[in-house]
Amino acid sequence: MEKQYIELYKAHHQLIKQNSAAIINRSRDAAFAKFESMGFPSTKHENYRYTDLKPMFSLDYGLNFRRLNFPVNPYQTFQCDVPEIYSYQFFVVNDSFYPPKKKHNGSLPEGVIICGLKEASEKYPELVTQYYGKLTAPQNDALITFNEAFAQDGFFMYVPENVHMDKPVQLVNIMRSDVDLLANSRNLIIIEKGAKAQLLVCDHAMDDVNFVANRVSEVFVGENAVYENYKLENTHNKTANLSTVLIDQKESSDTLTNLITLNNGISRNNIEVEMNGEKCEAELCGMMVGGGQQQIDNHTTIKHNKPNCHSNELFKYVLDDVSKGAFTGRIFVEKDAQQTWAYQLNRNILLSKKAKVRTRPQLEIYADDVKCSHGATTGQIDEQALFYMRTRGISLPEARLLLMYAFAADVIENIRIPSLANRMKMLVEKRLRGELGMHEGCTLCMH
Amino acid sequence: MLEIKNLHVSIDGKEILKGLSLTVKPGETHAIMGPNGSGKSTLASTIVGNPAFEVTSGSITFEGKNLLEKDPEERANEGIFLSFQYPVEIPGVSMVNFMRTAINEQRKYRKLPPMSASDFLRFMREKKALVDMDNKLTNRSVNEGFSGGEKKKNEIFQMAMLEPKLAILDETDSGLDIDALRIVANGVNKLKTPEKSTILITHYQRLLEYIVPDYVHVLHDGKIVKSGTKELALELETKGYDWLK
């Protein structure tokens, strides 16, 4: 199954390189060699026990090596006219950065660069060289090496020292194609010392074909910097969204990663947060709503490499129909990382007989002065609470909904942008009511 | 209004109520007393339709309608309210959201349009004053982190909001100090109208000093073994329950 990609690469690597930038090409062959020797992991592999990559990669997909433009104008398709989520808005169509309109965004704060990764590699080679591939290099994951071998473009964001972004940045990933499509986009995000930025990523699919999006993001967060990352997945059941996010935190930095999955085919989030300086804070949370045949697999690692860092992880799943959820939360405390606090909680509700959940909260601890705990529960809605509500005249379905909203509430409360939190709350509630369609375009902007 | 005939109820195969009959007419206040384990709370739970309790025979009608066919929420919307002995904590569901949903479900049942947000808030403010309910309590999740007294007060507040025809107070006095008891009892009395009925379930006579019943029934081993007026409660207070067995 990996054979078709190996052959594809061998036949077209020149073409791939010609349509990308030198810096991105630099590690391409090595990444490919790594991929060629490893192939895709089977479900025997500990990290992929619950997500089978083989069937999703065995279709015959188109890959846009020539960087042809797809006929779509996201600025027309996605009119963002909700003032409360006023943001700098950018689009990546499949794996190509879509040229932004100046008037739409106004001007970015002094020194901030947001553009395509290919463009950034050409215009700011020193900056990109300094960071590109630094976090992926030590990794042995097939999705990462595959991405590095094939990726040609993606999203680039640079916030220089002490610059505080005045508005959130919104990145809308749109999958658009008339044939089955595989896209490998590559993102690089650099938040320098003392800077502050918020990124909201919305994943959507426009056409009724099979999509595989294999996205890899490297995120560098400097000393005292604050980075918030929100992701909303609302695509359709033929989309496989494979996302790897690697975050490197320096001293006293603070990151928040908040994932909300509503509609999708297969979701696989590979998130790794490494705290490489003292006094870092990291928050990682997710609300997953699964129905139909959805598969949702969050595979998270938090590495406490330095003392005095705190992490807090919370993932919640509501699974209906024949959907499958999986959660792996690995907390790793390095030898001298004393005074670590790491908390993790995974809670799941199964709504149907055929829904399944697999959870693996793991602690690996090599330091003794630490406070670490994890918990995982799987169950149903609290019967006693249901009965109490019914005695107050609330119907069974309504009582269930109220309790499900309550279940989702603490993940949403972690969103630090109030207007976004309200919107997410509304969307999650709509989704739980079964009223949220999959083809509604940018759900954050359209309603 | 409420007519219970020869009611037999089991939980986990064990019979708790063994042929209980009780009639409550509009405007009446009945006190049901009895030692622990006599079946008082089972009676309350059965009237409101707790699925854990199985009615093996007998009937309960409310305003002529067969209650046993109805879901707990239908019974509530018919106008039956239970003040729980142990109110459930529901983390994440705010009191405001909870009450608004309940009020609007009741209105839907009565084929009325939903209450507007501003009307609802005004209505809630009014009722809060009536039972002396603290603002900070209504801003929290349902019963979460409430003290025992606050939970009981919250039950009476909900009763004020939902305006039931029949209110059942299950051991509302337990765990309350004298001041809290007075506040709760005052609330109940203020809500009383000539059409509304009340069933007080209690272990002690104490509550009956504040809410005076028309009738007192003694429940023992799943049956009412003696009925009388409020004097019976006093007698029980001095003699205990043993003389009735």
Add this chain to the structure above:
Amino acid sequence: MSDAIIHEVTQSEYKYGFTTDIETEVIPPGLNEDVVRLISTKKNEPEWMLEFRLKAFRQWQKMKMPDWTHLNIPEIDYQSISYYAAPQKKSISSLDEVDPEILATFEKLGIPLEEQKILSGIAVDAVMDSVSVKTTFKETLAEKGIIFCSFSEAVQEHPDLVKKFLGTVVPACDNFFAALNSAVFSDGSFVYIPKGVRCPMELSTYFRINTQNTGQFERTLIVADDESYVSYLEGCTAPQRDENQLHAAVVEIIAMKHAEVKYSTVQNWYPGDKEGNGGVYNFVTKRGICKGESSHISWTQVETGSAITWKYPSCILMGDNSTAEFYSVAVTNHFQQADTGTKMIHLGKNTSSRIISKGISAGLSQNSYRGLVKVGANAENARNFSQCDSMLLGDKCGAHTFPYMEINNESAIVEHEATTSKISEDQIFYCNQRGISTEDAIGLIVNGYAKEVMDKLPMEFAVEAQKLLQISLEGSVG
């Protein structure tokens, strides 16, 4: 805490590290089909038993050591181990015929082999190296129809029972070590409790590796028929040797309708010295099946010994309303490594299981909990509660938790909690201020921490286990 204290107290030695000088028959090291046949012949086994062994051996040759553990297992040369060692004198009918040296050995270990030690109220099967040397109280038990004897004897005397149940819970080729055991196991214990019988005393097996370069591969099979009850204890020690010794046991438990089996282990194999030399490799497969409705299996283990432990006492909850428990304290010190936990497989309706695991790591050791809770698609109303706590004493050790939860039925309620902590200096100081030495304070605190599990041990074992816990940890102040 100062290193001086750590140093001082970690001096405590393994007190069971002596060897016994007895005549022993040992077959030459190496493993092939002929060795398997030789073991079978020596034990005068029927054909079906040999077939069982050969089938396992052929499969084993194709298998690989498990590599998914959080253990660093050195290469093991399976050809350098002797697979059979037995004290020379065989077929013992009374205590007088037991080699006095062996008696002295078990005496030294505090194991009551003499019938006059009736007060202790435990029936003991003592296994030295590969062979059962003496089973006590047999007659008393026989009156109730209880069979408690060495495995070899069971093969001879109760072949139908053995044939019916052997390998039904842990199939011969279940895993690498179980397959190895199935091929070469030499002895062990067999227990059968008939219908409706409550076993009046604790049954106990005591294992001792004595001979150099031998592996110990014992096999235990416990069958509790309808409405019966038995409590079974297992203890083990080994001499102090510089090289590693291999122990690969298999335990199978079958609980029929309304039967209850309690299995308690105090594992104290030689853990190796302070530099990490020597010690027993303890690779054990233990599994029970709650076959009948409302049956109950409970595993309790106190693991303080062995250089490397690989052990997951598990339960298959097949009968409706069956229940299972796993209580574990695992202590690692110096260079010890442990990867231990349980599997609870819920298949029947209304089944429930409970897991309490307390890991304590000290020195340079690595201690992992690994557990699986699986709820099958038809296992309505399954319940599980797991709590896996770790305590670290010192900053050079590791404590890890790897729980797996696979839920395939929506009516399940599965809860898992885990915490990691250390003994705080405040706690120690508080004890010191009350006149308690630091060492005693640690003993107190650790025993308090492990209390929930220790309480599950039968009285006779609890005291020993408590002492053991304290000894294994002495001086490992965090």
